[in-house]
Amino acid sequence: MAQTWSLSVLGWVPGIITMVVAGILFWITSMTMWRFIMKYPQIRDICDFGYYVFGKSKIAYEFTGFMLLANNIMLIGFHILTGAKILNTLSDHSQCTIVFNVGFITRRGISKTPANPDITAQVIILLLGILFSLPRTLRHVSFMSMGSASCMGLAILLFVIFAGIEPAPLYGYNGDYPTLGDVRTYAFPLPGTTWVGCMNAVLNITFLWVPQILFPTFIAEMEKPQDFPKSLAVLAGISAFLFIVPPAIGFRYLGQYSTAPAFGSLGITSYKKASFAFVIVPTLVIGTIYANVSAKFLYFRIMRGSHHAHSNTIFGWGMWIATMAIIWFIAFIFAEVIPSMGDFLSLLGAAFDSFFGFIFFAVAYWQLNKGTGLFRGVGTAVMSVVHVFVLVVGLFLLGPGLYAAVTAIIADYSGSSASAFACKNVSI
Template sequence: MALGFGSTADKPTDSDSNDAKKPDDFQDAEKQASIDAERRGSRVGGVNRRDMTSDDEASISVGKQIELEAGNAIQYRTCSWPKTAALLFSEYICLAIMSFPWSYSVLGLVPGLILTVVVAALVLYTSLTCWEFCMRHPEIRDVCDLGQMIFYNHKAAFWFTAVMFILNNTFIQGLHCLVGAKYLNTITGHSVCTVGFSAIVALISWVCSLPRTFNTLAKAATFSALFTFISVMLATIFAGIEDHPTGYPDQGEPIVLAIPAAGTGFVMGMNAFMNISYTFIGQITLPSFIAEMKEPRDFPKALWAVTIAEVFVFSLVGAIVYAYTGTQYNTAPAFGSLGNETYLKVSFSFMIPTIIFLGVLYASVSARFIFFRFFSGSKHMSSHTVVGWVSWAGILACLWFLAFIIAEVIPFFSDLLSLMSALFDSFFGFIFWGVAYFRMRQNDYGRTYFKTRGIRGWLGFLFNVWLCMVGVLFLTGGTYATVQSIIDGYKADNFGGAFSCDNNGF
């Protein structure tokens, strides 16, 4: 495939003469893309880069992937950037927004708003780092491939990332089983045992997880994000127009603080910060989304759109609901702060699509990881076979069963968000992307890049070292704070027991 740069690497080779031979599945396309990228020298830690930009290289490799899977019944490189934006909106405009009022009540309004903007900027930066790495390696299918590459291609890094990846996604599925049961208990007045409601949510979610491409799921994602936006806007409006929040006047008039209350401890403060961080941090899914884009170079358009929307929606909802419910009457999620039962049920009901869909999205990402490894190089990936569909459905069933178990064993919302943030966001939100930056700049400019690039090199190096340290803080201090909060909650009898029939509704 001649590209006009005069390099022998750009001249037709024997492998190019076989371009017209289309393999039966996406895996063969990925292997071919990997060979092409290696030959052009764009890979981290590989041969030196040539005159091409990584954008040019990725476009050629992605184009080859699309060409090679053109005759397949199931095609993966089909997502446009607006559809990818819909997936991102459904991931970020979610139920966890309703934890912001509680976080602001702990941190104070001013620090809470500042941290919201700071975390959004950090996530935007690290997401662009993730995208840049994926552009250099268009054969990446998920964050597990990426984890292996940035840690010097060690297989142990792949398996470590894979375990964290599956656990993170399954915990999120479990969170949505928990909240689904909370919703059903709230609406029906606890007409069924809570364990039964969790099982019903898991079953419905399993059925909705069956589509096999993100292109198909993007249609449901748009619907989910829209209804979530309506839900949080209604809750915000209702908080403002109702006479009093739930529980009033037991603790006096609502108190709104600009700074944290005197005596706010590390455990409470760290949990509130991690609740904010958890809502923003979603880079774990980005490599999977980029792997199914027709034009991955357009990914930043989707990323900027969702980041701007996040900052406005999260800040407004958090600040306004907190302003009307005060420090004393806040719950997580904040629907429980609404004193009017009709307002509570109406606003919470619009959250149904995201309660189902976001769990579906993470289940689909996990299922892809498992399915692609089991059926690599087989017709079951690219064709509608009985074995393929039964296996896909079976993998999803196992994932939703594990999610149901998690929902019953860890039956609390706010601390579960913090626990996931501490254990998983430490790596997938911060550490991975600092290391990815080091690897790319070292490949581009040599081992002493931070010296040879002048002030820009030093600033980039020091900033990404700090980024990794933030991840370490999450992993150590965050885990301690969350575990201590859970222990305190059990001592105060704030949680129901495991596999309990007790009503967890508002």
């Protein structure tokens, strides 16, 4: 739902080209990953992938593990911030203060002073996330994911319907309707659009197309890993539709008034609440999945060789709960420090997707073909050039992209965004 804003920054031509190119590179790099895993079937997760891609390097394994944890914890923080936005939006912020925090304990007893509504909402998501993440297995993850996807599908469907039938949008980042004029779309960025704005719009797009961090685990658990290209084809087709069509519809009806997420630009409050409310389910489910994956990675390293790791002992459960609580608390800190959802996505896209979506697979392609020749035939030569482009894109996102993401965060703090842990209304 941030893609409508990306189109409003880039315009139709650069925006759609970026979406299509990102989708094509997603397909190519995913196939490269699959071929590499078929050559090394002992790979069980992205850390193993990094280990073998960089010549069985233990340093690469530890680095990939660190990047995995950092990526996942920041994603959990992103979902805490999203949950806070949903609760603030549905309760009109002031209601959030009264309902979600009746009072807080001080040294003198219960204070009647209202607490920070933003932090209160985020604490609620934090506690719910820890509670949902307590099971040490995710046996029902497929059913959770189907429910999550269904709710997100309803949210998107309601958004495109409401955007089409409402008389006018509510506001854009530069003013309320109609201060920016009638709704309009445009082929290229509007005059005054900064390079940092364009780069962050591109990072928002590439973020969507980089799920490969989870693919090695999925491939390892498939009954027939040879069938992965079929699954990939279905995923790529559905993703191309969802990542392009709803944002395009949103841009058509919201134009220069588009925000991230696009729900915030809907002109009628009931429309905004009705569509945005369904996002609470995927917010909790996805946060829970990433927390479980992260906690397992840490838990089994801490408990390696101990019978507590797989037993229902007090010590084992205590370590699991402590690990999960620490992960969610660190994510909560990120949710407070990074001021907006767009900033979150840009930072994730630059710092992590540059590796997990591009650089890793350019190196994997070189490892697969260095012995037989990178230019032994026309097809191989073309793919070699494509993977050089993949490497360049990854390095560009890591360098200038990361600079743009950090610059945007600094600009938000120097502008209208409140300081971290301040009382602020984060509703859309």
